[in-house]
Amino acid sequence: MKIEVLGMGCPKCRQTKENIQAALAELGREAELAEVKSLKEIAGYGVMMTPAVVIDGEVKLSGKVPGVEAVKSLLEAE
Amino acid sequence: MKKQWLTFLLIPAVFLLACFLPFSSWRFGGPIKEALLMLQEYAREHFLLCLVPAFFIAGGISVFVNQQAVIKYFGASANKVLAYSVAAVSGTILAVCSCTVLPLFSGIYRRGAGIGPATAFLYSGPAINVLAIILTARVLGMELGVARAAGAAVFSVVIGLAMHFIFLKEEREKAKTAAAFAAGAEEEDRPLWRNGLYFASMVGILVFANWSGAARGEGGIWEFIFRIKWVLTGIFLASLVGILIAWFKKDELKEWAVCTWTFARQILPLLFIGVLVAGVLLGRPGHEGLIPSSWVANLVGGNSLFANLFASVAGALTYFATLTEVPILQGLIGAGMGRGPALALLLAGPALSLPNMLVIRSVMGTKKTLVFIALVVSMATVSGYIFGSVWG
Numbered sequence: 001m002k003i004e005v006l007g008m009g010c011p012k013c014r015q016t017k018e019n020i021q022a023a024l025a026e027l028g029r030e031a032e033l034a035e036v037k038s039l040k041e042i043a044g045y046g047v048m049m050t051p052a053v054v055i056d057g058e059v060k061l062s063g064k065v066p067g068v069e070a071v072k073s074l075l076e077a078e
Numbered sequence: 079m080k081k082q083w084l085t086f087l088l089i090p091a092v093f094l095l096a097c098f099l100p101f102s103s104w105r106f107g108g109p110i111k112e113a114l115l116m117l118q119e120y121a122r123e124h125f126l127l128c129l130v131p132a133f134f135i136a137g138g139i140s141v142f143v144n145q146q147a148v149i150k151y152f153g154a155s156a157n158k159v160l161a162y163s164v165a166a167v168s169g170t171i172l173a174v175c176s177c178t179v180l181p182l183f184s185g186i187y188r189r190g191a192g193i194g195p196a197t198a199f200l201y202s203g204p205a206i207n208v209l210a211i212i213l214t215a216r217v218l219g220m221e222l223g224v225a226r227a228a229g230a231a232v233f234s235v236v237i238g239l240a241m242h243f244i245f246l247k248e249e250r251e252k253a254k255t256a257a258a259f260a261a262g263a264e265e266e267d268r269p270l271w272r273n274g275l276y277f278a279s280m281v282g283i284l285v286f287a288n289w290s291g292a293a294r295g296e297g298g299i300w301e302f303i304f305r306i307k308w309v310l311t312g313i314f315l316a317s318l319v320g321i322l323i324a325w326f327k328k329d330e331l332k333e334w335a336v337c338t339w340t341f342a343r344q345i346l347p348l349l350f351i352g353v354l355v356a357g358v359l360l361g362r363p364g365h366e367g368l369i370p371s372s373w374v375a376n377l378v379g380g381n382s383l384f385a386n387l388f389a390s391v392a393g394a395l396t397y398f399a400t401l402t403e404v405p406i407l408q409g410l411i412g413a414g415m416g417r418g419p420a421l422a423l424l425l426a427g428p429a430l431s432l433p434n435m436l437v438i439r440s441v442m443g444t445k446k447t448l449v450f451i452a453l454v455v456s457m458a459t460v461s462g463y464i465f466g467s468v469w470g
Contacts, residue, residue, distance in 0.1 A: 010177035011344050039184055039437060048149055048185035049178050063145055063178075065340075067333070 001031040001078060006042045006052040006062070015065050016051040023071035031075075109367045113357030116405065120353050124216055129346075131284040132212040137338030138280065139208060141330070142273055143171050149182075152190040152199070161191040162238055165198035166206075166231040173203035180434075184441045192249050193442070197450055198238025200438065204428040205230035209345070213404045214424065216288055222417065225465050226424045233425065233457040240453055245446065272325050279321060282314030345400050352402030356409035363412025375414030381466030383459065389419035390458040393427030394451060397434070403427050418466015426458035 003020060007013025017035065024031055036042055042050065045059055052062035053074070060074050148171055150156065151164040165186075173179045179200065187196035206227055215223025242249060289307040303310070322331065360374070361367030378385045398406070403424065411420050430451065439447040 006181075008177050008180065011340060012177070015340070039180055039440060042181050043184040043188055043441075046185070046189060048152075048182050049145065049172070050181045064141075 001029075002034065002056055003031045004034045004036050004054040006036045006045060006047055006054060007050040008037055008039065008042070010050075012065050013051040016053065019066060019068045020053070020071050022068045023075055026068070027072060027075055029075060108365070109358045109361065112361040112365050112367050113354045115365075116357035116362050116409070117350070117353050119362070120349075120405070124213070127287045128212065128216045128284070129349075131280060131287070132209050133338050133342045133345075134334075135212075135277070135280050135284065136209050136341050137334050138277060139171055140341075141334050141337050142268075142276070145172055148172060152186045152195055154190055154192070156191055158191070158194075161195040162198055162235050165195040165238060166202050166234045168199065169203035169206040169230075170208045170211075172199075173207060179203040180437055180441075183438075187441060192242065193245055193446070194238040194242030194249075196238075197241045198234040200450075201237050201429050201454060202230045202234030205234070205425060207400060207428065209341075210401055210404070210428060212284065213401055217404050217408055218411070218420070221469055222421060222424065225421050225461075225469070229421065229425050229461045229465075230429075233461065237450070237453045237457060241446070241450060244449060268325060272321075276318070276321050276325070279314050279318040283311055283318065286310040286314065348399035349401045349405070352399065353405040356402075356405040360406070360409025360413045363408065365412070367409065367413070369413070371413040374410060378410070378415045378419040381416045381418040381463065381470050383463060385416055385419045386422045386459045386462040386466070387455070389415070389422040389462065390426040390455045393423040393425075393458065394430040394455055395432055396427065397431035398427050400428075416466055417470040418462040418464075420462070421465045422458045422462025425461055426454055430454060 005013060005017045005020065007016065013035070017033065020033060024033075036045075036054075042052070045052070045054060047059055047062045049063035051065060053060045053066060053071070055074065055078060061070075066074070148164060148168050151160050151168075169179075172182060182203070183196050183200040186199060187193055190196070211223055211227050214226050286303075286307050289304050289310075326334075357367065359367045359369050361371075378389050393403075407415075407420055407423060410423075411417070415423075435447060435451060438450065442450070
């Protein structure tokens with residue numbers, strides 16, 4: 001499973017990444033976690049508001065920092 | 079290895095500064111004192127009653143306002159008049175965190191309503207930032223605060239329309255092949271009127287807690303309100319508490335608190351540094367900093383077209399972290415900057431900066447970026463000039 005965090009480097013995006021890492025740890029799952037910082041690539045996903053979370057190429061949410069619980073529900077659905 | 083080079087350069091730099099800065103002369107002791115006194119002024123007068131409520135409001139907007147509903151207005155098939163109007167003011171809702179402006183701009187430009195609304199939003203987003211307007215009104219006065227907000231909204235539409243017509247042929251071509259963007263799912267919301275009251279109560283607290291007694295002695299309704307301001311603030315505070323208990327769930331409140339804290343944590347340290355820098359370089363109004371007031375008065379004093387232009391260009395190039403433009407402007411005005419050029423700087427500063435221009439260029443290309451910059455600088459210069467002539 002590949003998880004990408006889309007964001008241009010502001011604290012919200014860092015927080016999103018941390019929440020994802022925490023959720024992965026709590027669920028005991030592993031995933032490839034990458035950060036997408038280039039505006040071109042972010043725009044390429046059709047994302048308008050960062051931070052955004054992309055799992056296996058699909059935009060799962062955008063515009064808010066997902067809490068650890070929210071990330072866990074996303075991951076459990078995969 | 080890179081870190082070592084940095085230290086290697088830093089040590090002689092600090093050494094030279096330590097050697098040659100004229101610490102013993104009064105001239106230098108003054109600015110440090112000014113910096114600390116300015117910081118004290120912010121801590122005493124603006125922090126509790128203005129900044130703190132403002133951060134809660136910004137947090138509330140970020141968490142509770144349905145942003146997807148606003149984004150719908152930027153679609154390729156959306157009503158153009160609405161798209162421009164929404165672009166002009168939605169910065170307050172969408173751009174609370176300045177880092178959302180660029181992806182949103184890129185989205186509107188490439189997949190949405192086109193270059194007009196996109197550049198309108200690009201300009202007004204940072205300029206109409208809710209925290210910045212609140213602090214500007216508080217520190218620099220209501221007139222500059224209102225002028226800044228109104229100027230940003232009005233000129234964003236003008237700039238957007240100008241960009242649209244200048245590049246009309248290209249826009250028409252693009253419209254034929256534009257892919258629609260994913261607007262995202264709309265979230266379940268509490269009724270609009272409840273959200274409205276929630277925000278109104280916070281704004282009420284903010285407005286009445288800061289009601290100035292400047293017009294004391296003149297009587298009339300202004301002064302009457304001043305006398306009962308704490309009663310009014312208390313009433314709004316009580317309504318807010320009631321609203322929170324009645325209509326808000328616990329984890330919503332937690333989300334709100336976390337978001338507020340995130341903004342504060344991100345913005346306050348930079349504001350702190352901005353105040354100190356403004357104090358050192360420019361001094362508080364009526365006092366001298368490192369930069370002699372005569373330099374400031376010569377370059378940007380009065381209301382000449384040159385002063386306004388200089389302020390615009392300087393503002394456009396310089397990067398201002400959110401809110402830092404306020405203490406810097408306070409210092410500049412105190413050191414002799416005219417109110418017209420001050421507005422010019424407020425209108426050109428937050429929206430543009432050198433690094434920011436490079437990113438915009440990667441989205442729109444060099445030519446359009448240069449036209450955009452030229453439009454912003456001229457709008458800012460003209461508005462500053464007009465404001466200075468009438469309200470200076």
